[in-house]
Amino acid sequence: MKTHSDEKTVVNPLISAGQLESLLSSEGVFVIDCRFKLEDVSYGRRAYQEGHIPGAVFLDLDEDLSSTIVPGETGRHPLPDPAVLEARLRELGMRNSDHVVVYDDSSSLHAARAWWLLVWLGHSKVQVLDGGLAAWRNRGGKTTNSMTVKAWPGNFVAQPVADMWVSSGEVLKHLDTPQWQLIDARAEPRFRGEHEPIDPVAGHIPGAICLPCSGNVDEQGRFLPAAELAKRFAALESNGELVAYCGSGVTACHNILAAAIAGLELPRLYAGSWSEWITDPSRPVAKV
Structure with missing residues (x-):
């Protein structure tokens, strides 16, 4: 099992919109949309359906990136069960070899959570889109409302880092x-x-x-x-x-x-x- 000492630093945690654009058509790039608003919990999924980076899948902070709240015991966003998140990522088509890019539209506040979770689960090849969706759009990047369905089964295996x-x-x-x-x-x-x-x-x-x-x-x-x-x-x-x-x-x-x-x-x-x-x-x- 990995430990915290194995993950002391992470190389190149950011990716620019230009770099993502050049990679987007490549095999093995897995993009995750993490948009969310605490005051409107349905916002993220709705925004994703209205338009997202081509090929991106959606993960919801409450439903996917957190586990169920236990009143009086847990905080508002308990860590997800690794096995449950692993299964969800597999369902979406994520593979162990994938270069993962996560983004949101809130200064990476929620993308950082997804980034941390993936690092915790042992996937080191994950980056945050610096500037988020705004940076993508400002560069002229296209968005689509087509739902992403991967043509292959996911094989991601979670290996949680013991003490992060x-x-x-x-x-x-x-x-x-x-x-x-x-x-x-x-x-x-x-x-x-x-x-x-x-x-x-x-x-x-x-x-x-x-x-x-x-x-x-x-x-x-x-x-x-x-x-x-x-x-x-x-x-x-x-x-x-x-x-x-x-x-x-x-x-x-x-x-x-x-x-x-x-x-x-x-x-x-x-x-x-x-x-x-x-x-x-x-x-x-x-x-x-």
């Missing part, structure tokens, strides 16, 4: 040690507990540092250069291993992707994140 993510129990155990440094991907008002539009409890996990994922990209939704992203992480002034979290374990993946682009060791993911942490009132909450 951590549990709430592990986080609680490390709260008072210097071994781990939690980084929170949410906006600063949510981190400080001043404004909480989604979860029933405001604040953050004690000892965490706020590193809003919105700062990873420019105004066009493209990731900052690697050197600038590296500076963001260097400014954290922490010697501990980074552990990323957010509201539900989705946008935390954006910070992990940013670390990969910067050429840094991948932070672990606290998969349950804030929405899981607060299900147990005995877990400490901080506000600043």
